[in-house]
Amino acid sequence: MREYAVLGGGIGGCTSAALLNEYGHDVVLLEKEPNLGGCASTFSHAGHHYNAGATTLAGYHEGGIVRNLFEKVGVVPNLIATDPGIVVLQGTYEIKRFMNLEQFVDELQHSHPHSKHTEFWNLVHEIGKTFYALNGHYYSNQSFQKKLFSLLSFTPMLKKFWPYLWKDARSFIQHFYGGITSDYLDFLDAQILIVAQSTSDRINFFTAAVSLGYTFNETHYVLGGMGTLCDTLTSKVADVRRHCAVDVIRKKKDRYILSTHHGQIEAKNLIMGTSHYESSSWFNDTAIKKYYNRYEKLNNHQSAFVLYLTLKSKRSFHHHYQIITQNLIPHTISKALFISFSDVCDTQIAPLGHYSVTASIHTDARCWTDIEPSLYQRQKKELTQLLQTLICDTLHINTDEIIKSFAATPKTFSKYINRIQLGGNALTMDNLLPRLPSNNTPVQGLYQVGDTSYAAQGWPGVAMGAMNLMKLIHE
Ligand SMILES: Cc1cc2nc3c(=O)[nH]c(=O)nc-3n(C[C@H](O)[C@H](O)[C@H](O)COP(=O)(O)OP(=O)(O)OC[C@H]3O[C@@H](n4cnc5c(N)ncnc54)[C@H](O)[C@@H]3O)c2cc1C
Known part of the structure; x- marks a missing residue:
């Protein structure tokens, strides 16, 4: 045994x-x-390689x-650092999420000018930094005694972050800035969603800050996928x-x-x-x-729709983009699409001059499971086309550069990895x-x-x- x-x-x-x-x-x-x-x-599909969902490695900085x-395990992954962590494309603006806070705030002042940015993003950074430095939490809810131990383990964190735990992040942010534009709120929510799996109105400011601040630590690209x-x-x-x-x-x-x-x-x-x-x-x-x-x-039934592309292109791309649109994208629950490109030198995942691209967006699993097969196919085709066009238009890619394109719905994930709710x-x-x-x-x-x-x-x-x-x- x-x-x-x-x-x-x-x-x-x-x-x-x-x-x-x-x-x-x-x-x-x-x-x-x-x-x-x-x-x-x-995974491999028709001779091409793709990341199934996740594309960014956070938490590999010193002490992370x-x-x-x-x-602890005694092995070393093959990584290269990514900076900027994300290039956000919103309307006519390109906002690079540099690791350096001042450099990022400079970017932000062009697209969403505000006098309180430095103060706000310093707070975000500080909360994230302190949280990630607090190691050794213990958590179990299986008995009264274990719950008590858990509470004791979290006490230093609760003491430090007490003011940020009880108010929803959206109210906190509005109050902090004394009002923000809907575009800036979309910018913040788009990035909160990819980490916390929720938007600022439903989480506390502590969780929002940890989510918003991850690009201030090193993020990494994983060679070979x-x-x-x-x-x-x-x-x-x-x-x-x-x-x-x-x-x-x-x-x-x-x-x-x-x-x-x-x-x-x-x-x-x-x-x-x-x-x-x-x-x-x-x-x-x-x-x-x-x-x-x-x-x-x-179970919130949240899931993902993922578009996979292989591009043949002489251009160079950043590792990660986030395109934020004005309105919710049909058949999804988000205004933002996250797009990751393989590194130009990563010939393990795509040959020289080619890129493996994984683009994902949040969707409700029930939009895909509770419909007739013919509607499912139509919806999948529609969203694939829509996202492909959005990527091509925003990143100036010609459709003839796309040599492979296909998509995964929540049902695809269910078929391959036996789960339909994604993102945890x-x-x-x-x-x-x-x-x-x-x-x-x-x-x-x-x-x-x-x-x-x-x-x-x-x-x-x-x-x-x-x-x-x-x-x-x-x-
Ligand atoms: C679109 C998308 C983008 C994401 N982007 C990022 C990112 O950039 N960075 C990041 O850190 N995280 C990202 N995440 C989140 C991250 O990928 C997940 O939180 C994490 O991978 C979940 O890991 P898990 O251990 O819960 O296992 P899962 O990924 O759920 O794996 C479960 C495993 O169990 C196997 N299995 C199921 N049934 C059986 C069975 N009967 N017998 C044997 N094996 C079985 C499956 O095949 C699978 O391999 C993303 C997630 C998604 C969906």
Whole structure:
């Protein structure tokens, strides 16, 4: 019998397997797809390579959570720094989100002039910097005592950020500036949404500041594609099984029995690296199903529509753009499209003179699941065309430079990685700790990692959850 089985090779599963291995535990990692990484994987389609969803690595700066993780595991990813972190295109303006605060504020003064920018963005930077320097949080909501420990662990943070926790970010920002334009609000919301998975009216200012400030730390481009991060991280784990979908999980008294196409695996402990909203589907045990179903109320059905392009172009592009439009884009819940280009030198992902492009936008999963197949196809075609035109018009790309174009809807993600809600739990004011699921469960030997449990989405959030899991396992 194995000591630990990890189901799902997304960021959470890979991080957990790598850390368990490093701590000397026996572990097997099971991934359904040929590639590790899930939402943050890199895949091939008709001979071209693409990042499936995630494209930016935050948290790898000196002392950052992701850097700490890789150092703990003793492996080094192949990265190059990205600065500006994002080039925002709004109307006729190009606003570069430089790492240097003064340089960025200078940019902002051209598009959205205001005398309070320096003060505002310094506050944003300060909150983010202090938050990321506070290491070692503990979080579990599985007993009164554990909740108390969690509260104690978060006390320094609560003390520091108290004034920013109770008011919604939009009111805070309006009050701080003494009024802002709707264009500037769109600018802020577009960037808050990609990190917090919500807009300023539904989150507190602390969460908004951490979301807005991530470009003031180093951000990185991953050479060879985002998926190589998971490959590198798990390179020391002896038993990583790809193409290994788990169909059913049975809980016995002292073990979990996982049925896969390649036979059964028995493990004393099980770490689910799948989404909380899907995890129950593999179990027959009613107590386990009941536990997962308790969190269904957190499901906001938010998801993503992703357009993949291969371009043949002699031009050079920044790594990341965000195009902000005046109105909501049809079939989506956003005014902003995030577009990432492969690095011009990254021949692992696209040959010289070619670019691999991943462009994503928030959508409601139900817009895609609750419709007739013919309408689904029409809607997919319409949005693909619309986004392609938006990208070409804004970035001055000729359509004949596009040599490949296709898209993924929430249904596509469901087909390949078994999840339809994407981006994890939104960190809204009514969705914070202790309501967020912790990385342990009430069931003996059953754990949960990933962006629908603590500490939410992206490399930094999911890594923080896996590090917390190690504390819970070893306490
Ligand atoms: C469009 C988009 C853009 C994003 N951009 C960024 C970004 O730039 N930077 C960033 O840091 N984050 C970004 N994110 C968020 C980030 O990608 C996710 O928060 C993170 O990847 C989720 O990781 P996870 O561990 O929850 O696993 P998931 O990605 O959900 O992976 C779960 C894994 O489990 C596997 N699995 C499912 N069922 C089974 C089964 N039965 N048997 C075996 N394996 C199974 C799946 O195949 C998958 O590999 C983005 C997300 C999206 C959707």
